[in-house]
Amino acid sequence: xxxxxxxxxxxxxxxxxxxxxxxxxxxxxxxxxxxxxxxxxxxxxxxxxxxxxxxxxxxxxxxxxxxxxxxxxxxxxxxxxxxxxxxxxxxxxxxxxxxxxxxxxxxxxxxxxxxxxxxxxxxxxxxxxxxxxxxxxxxxxxxxxxxxxxxxxxxxxxxxxxxxxxxxxxxxxxxxxxxxxxxxxxxxxxxxxxxxxxxxxxxxxxxxxxxxxxxxxxxxxxxxxxxxxxxxxxxxxxxxxxxxxxxxxxxxxxxxxxxxxxxxxxxxxxxxxxxxxxxxxxxxxxxxxxxxxxxxxxxxxxxxxxxxxxxxxxxxxxxxxxxxxxxxxxxxxxxxxxxxxxxxxxxxxxxxxxxxxxxxxxxxxxxxxxxxxxxxxxxxxxxxxxxxxxxxxxxxxxxxxxxxxxxxxxxxxxxxxxxxxxxxxxxxxxxxxxxxxxxxxxxxxxxxxxxxxxxxxxxxxxxxxxxxxxxxxxxxxxxxxxxxxxxxxxxxxxxxxxxxxxxxxxxxxxxxxxxxxxxxxxxxxxxxxxxxxxxxxxxxxxxxxxxxxxxxxxxx
Amino acid sequence: xxxxxxxxxxxxxxxxxxxxxxxxxxxxxxxxxxxxxxxxxxxxxxxxxxxxxxxxxxxxxxxxxxxxxxxxxxxxxxxxxxxxxxxxxxxxxxxxxxxxxxxxxxxxxxxxxxxxxxxxxxxxxxxxxxxxxxxxxxxxxxxxxxxxxxxxxxxxxxxxxxxxxxxxxxxxxxxxxxxxxxxxxxxxxxxxxxxxxxxxxxxxxxxxxxxxxxxxxxxxxxxxxxxxxxxxxxxxxxxxxxxxxxxxxxxxxxxxxxxxxxxxxxxxxxxxxxxxxxxxxxxxxxxxxxxxxxxxxxxxxxxxxxxxx
Numbered sequence: 001x002x003x004x005x006x007x008x009x010x011x012x013x014x015x016x017x018x019x020x021x022x023x024x025x026x027x028x029x030x031x032x033x034x035x036x037x038x039x040x041x042x043x044x045x046x047x048x049x050x051x052x053x054x055x056x057x058x059x060x061x062x063x064x065x066x067x068x069x070x071x072x073x074x075x076x077x078x079x080x081x082x083x084x085x086x087x088x089x090x091x092x093x094x095x096x097x098x099x100x101x102x103x104x105x106x107x108x109x110x111x112x113x114x115x116x117x118x119x120x121x122x123x124x125x126x127x128x129x130x131x132x133x134x135x136x137x138x139x140x141x142x143x144x145x146x147x148x149x150x151x152x153x154x155x156x157x158x159x160x161x162x163x164x165x166x167x168x169x170x171x172x173x174x175x176x177x178x179x180x181x182x183x184x185x186x187x188x189x190x191x192x193x194x195x196x197x198x199x200x201x202x203x204x205x206x207x208x209x210x211x212x213x214x215x216x217x218x219x220x221x222x223x224x225x226x227x228x229x230x231x232x233x234x235x236x237x238x239x240x241x242x243x244x245x246x247x248x249x250x251x252x253x254x255x256x257x258x259x260x261x262x263x264x265x266x267x268x269x270x271x272x273x274x275x276x277x278x279x280x281x282x283x284x285x286x287x288x289x290x291x292x293x294x295x296x297x298x299x300x301x302x303x304x305x306x307x308x309x310x311x312x313x314x315x316x317x318x319x320x321x322x323x324x325x326x327x328x329x330x331x332x333x334x335x336x337x338x339x340x341x342x343x344x345x346x347x348x349x350x351x352x353x354x355x356x357x358x359x360x361x362x363x364x365x366x367x368x369x370x371x372x373x374x375x376x377x378x379x380x381x382x383x384x385x386x387x388x389x390x391x392x393x394x395x396x397x398x399x400x401x402x403x404x405x406x407x408x409x410x411x412x413x414x415x416x417x418x419x420x421x422x423x424x425x426x427x428x429x430x431x432x433x434x435x436x437x438x439x440x441x442x443x444x445x446x447x448x449x450x451x452x453x454x455x456x457x458x459x460x461x462x463x464x465x466x467x468x469x470x471x472x473x474x475x476x477x478x479x480x481x482x483x484x485x486x487x488x489x490x491x492x493x494x495x496x497x498x499x500x501x502x503x504x505x506x507x508x509x510x511x512x513x514x515x516x517x518x519x520x521x522x523x524x525x526x527x528x529x530x531x532x533x534x535x536x537x538x539x540x541x542x543x544x545x546x547x548x549x550x551x552x553x554x555x556x
Numbered sequence: 557x558x559x560x561x562x563x564x565x566x567x568x569x570x571x572x573x574x575x576x577x578x579x580x581x582x583x584x585x586x587x588x589x590x591x592x593x594x595x596x597x598x599x600x601x602x603x604x605x606x607x608x609x610x611x612x613x614x615x616x617x618x619x620x621x622x623x624x625x626x627x628x629x630x631x632x633x634x635x636x637x638x639x640x641x642x643x644x645x646x647x648x649x650x651x652x653x654x655x656x657x658x659x660x661x662x663x664x665x666x667x668x669x670x671x672x673x674x675x676x677x678x679x680x681x682x683x684x685x686x687x688x689x690x691x692x693x694x695x696x697x698x699x700x701x702x703x704x705x706x707x708x709x710x711x712x713x714x715x716x717x718x719x720x721x722x723x724x725x726x727x728x729x730x731x732x733x734x735x736x737x738x739x740x741x742x743x744x745x746x747x748x749x750x751x752x753x754x755x756x757x758x759x760x761x762x763x764x765x766x767x768x769x770x771x772x773x774x775x776x777x778x779x780x781x782x783x784x785x786x787x788x789x790x791x792x793x794x795x796x797x798x799x800x801x802x803x804x805x806x807x808x809x810x811x812x813x814x815x816x817x818x819x820x821x822x823x824x825x826x827x828x829x830x831x832x833x834x835x836x837x838x839x840x841x842x843x844x845x846x847x848x849x850x851x852x853x854x855x856x857x858x859x860x861x862x863x864x865x
Contacts, residue, residue, distance in 0.1 A: 053813065054819075054823060055815075057639050058640070065595070065596050065598075151606060151607065151609075151610035152594060152595070152607055152610065153603070154595030154596055154599045154603060154607075155598075155599070156603060157600040157602065223639065223640065223641075238725075239649040240649065240650055240653070240816075240820070241723060241725070241815055266815065267722040267723050267813035267814065268721065268722065268813050269721055269810070269811060269812070269813045272708065272720045272721045275713050279720075281720075430826075432588040432590070432592065432826070432827065432828045433587045433588035434588075435592050436587070436588050436589040437588075471601060474600065474601060475597060475598060
C-alpha cells in the first residue's frame, strides 16, 4: 500500500512540474508579423539564426568544396572575383570582389593571345583582427601556392594550366612562375595555353586570400579558425553544435554587412527546423524544406509566400555508356530518350524538378530556350529499337545509388523502359561506392543515373568533364567522345568574344544531343525558406544562400 | 579475486584486438574510394591519386593494418580522413552529448521500469498488471524514431515544454529529456517485464512465505527478501545498456539533433571515413566490455554467494 502511495505522489508532482513548465513556455511565444523578404531597404543590426543538420568538414578554403561549407566560408574569405549579387541569371555574371575590375580584352586585363590575365587589387583592404594588416599582391600569390600543394586540395586541376604550376606541385620549382607579383596591387597570371573558363575558376573559393602569419600561427587549426577579409569573422565553433559569426570591424565595403552576427545551429533536423522557423526561433533553413513538408508549406496561406523556389544550375540524367552493348548503337540511345516520360517524373518530384531537355540547364549560358530535342514518344522509341535490331527489346541492368531521389527515379525509368520492351533490373548501391563504380570502364555499367552540379556558370564546366576525354575514374560516365565536339571545345578556349564562344557551346550541345549519350530527366529546384523577419533573402545562381548580405526587418 | 580481475582485463584486450581486426576487414571489404568522398565527384584521377598517397590508402592492406595497430599501441587511433582531426579528439568532442542521453535514458528506464515491474508482480493478473503488459508491448514495438517524433510533436511543438531538438551542452539539461525519455520508455518496458518475471519466481518461494508468516511488515518482505534476489537480471541488463547507450544511440541522436558519437559515426559511414568508423567501434566495444566487467564485480556485492576465483 505504502509503495502505491509513493508512486502516486511522485506522478502527481511530475504532472504539476510539467504543467508549470508548459505555462511558462507558452507565455514566451510571440508573432513578429512583418512584410517578409520583399522589402528592399536594408536595416542595420540584429542576429540571423540559420539551421543545418551537421557541420562543415572544415573551413579551409584550399580544401572545402561542398556548397554548404562555401556558404559559411564565404562569410570570412574573399577572392579576386565573384558574381553580381542578384537573383536569377544576373547572378551568373562575373563581378570584381577584391580586384578592382574583371579583366577583359577591352580593359587590357586579358592579353591578345588569351594567355595572360592582369588583376588590379583594391587598395585599403585589411585582414580581420587580430591580423589587421593591408592585403597585398604577395598574399594572393602565397594563398594560391599554399592551395596548390595542400595534399587534400580537391580542385588543383582547375589551375594546373598556370605556367609552372605542375612543376611547383611536383616540387621541381620554388614558386609558381606564371603567377607574378607585379607590384603591391597587381598580379599577373600566365597560362600555358588559353582557357576560356579561367576567370570562372578564379571565382572559386579555393583562390581566397588568407594571411601567412595567421596560417603559421594556428597551424592545423586553420580548418576551424578561418581568417580572411570577408564581412564576418568566425568567433567560435563548438564542434557539432554551433558556429557563431560576428561582423568584421575591418570590412572594406563601408556600410556592409547589415547584420551584427549570424548563428549557425548545426544540430537541426530539417523537419524540426521548419517547425522552429514557423515559431520564429529560426530565420533561414540552411538545408531547405524537407521534401515531405514541401507541398503542405507551399500551400499554407501564411507560410507559402516565404517559400523560395529556384532552379539549381544542375541536371539529373540517365547516362548510357557508348562502349557497352547495346548502347553502342545511337538508335538505342535515342530510343531511351524517347521512351522516358520526363513530365511524369517531374510530377512525381512535386516542386523539386523543372523540365529540362538538354545538356545545359536553364541559367547556364548556352542554354537553348527554344529547342526541343526529344519529347516523350513511346511509339517512336519502339520503332527505333526495331530499326536497331531489337524489335522485342532487350534485357539490361539499370544502376543508381540508394539516396533519394535516385531510387524513385530508377523505378520511374524502369517502368517507362518496360513499356517499350526494355527489361531493366535495378541495381542500387551506396553513394560512395556508386560514384567510383560508374567512373570505371571495367564496371561495364551500360545505363544508370547520375547528376552534375555546376562548379561555375560557364558551359565548359558541363561539356568538358561530362562529354570530352573519357578517362578511367573521371566524370564522363558515358565514355563519350566526338572528334567534332573536341575540336570545337579546344577552339572555344582561345575565343575571346564571349558571344561567339557561347554560340560554339550551343553547337557542341546540338551534336551531343543528336548522339544521345544521355537522356536528360530534369533540372533540380531548390526549395528554400526564410522567416517573417528576414530581408534580402534570395537564391544566388552560384553561391546559393548568401547569409552575409541578409538583414533582419526589425534590426534585432 | 585479484587473479580474476587480471584475467578479465587480459581477456578484454583480446576481445578488443579481435573487434579491431573485424572492423578493419569489414571497412576495407566495402568497395568504393574514400578519396572520392573527400574530394567530391568532380575531382580528376590525378587529384584522387594524390589524396590516396597522402593518406596511405595506396599501401597494401596488411601494411595499413600494421600501421593502424602500431599507432593504436602508441595511444593514437589515427586521423579522420574528412576533417584531419585526431580520431580521439573527434570522439571525445562528441562524447558529452552522448553521455547526456545515456544518463537520461538509464534514469528513465529505471525510474519507470522498476516501479512498473514491481507493481505488476505484486498484483499479478490484476487490471493494473494487464494494462502495464499491454503498454510495455506498445513501447517495445514502437520504433525509436517514431516515438521520438511523437514526443517532440506533442511536448515540444503543441505544448511548448521542451525545445524542438538540438543540443546546447550540459548547461542546458532540458535538451536531453525528450531524447532520454525516448530511449528510456523502450528500455523501461524491458526492465518492467524482466523484473516482473524475476519477482514472480521469488514470490512463491518458501522463504517469502516464511517471512510473511512470521508477521514481517510487507515493506520489509518486498525490499529485504524479494528485491534483494530479484536485482541480478536487472543489473545484467543495466550493464549492457550502459555500454550500449554510451556507444551512441544513432537514430535518437539523428532525430533529435544530438551531436553525439552515434551521429558522427553515421556520417563517417556515409563518407567512408574509415579511421573514424574504426575508432568509434573500438571505443564503443571498450565501453561495453568495461561495463560488463563492472557488472560482474557488482554481483559479488549484490549476492554474497557469488565468488570469483
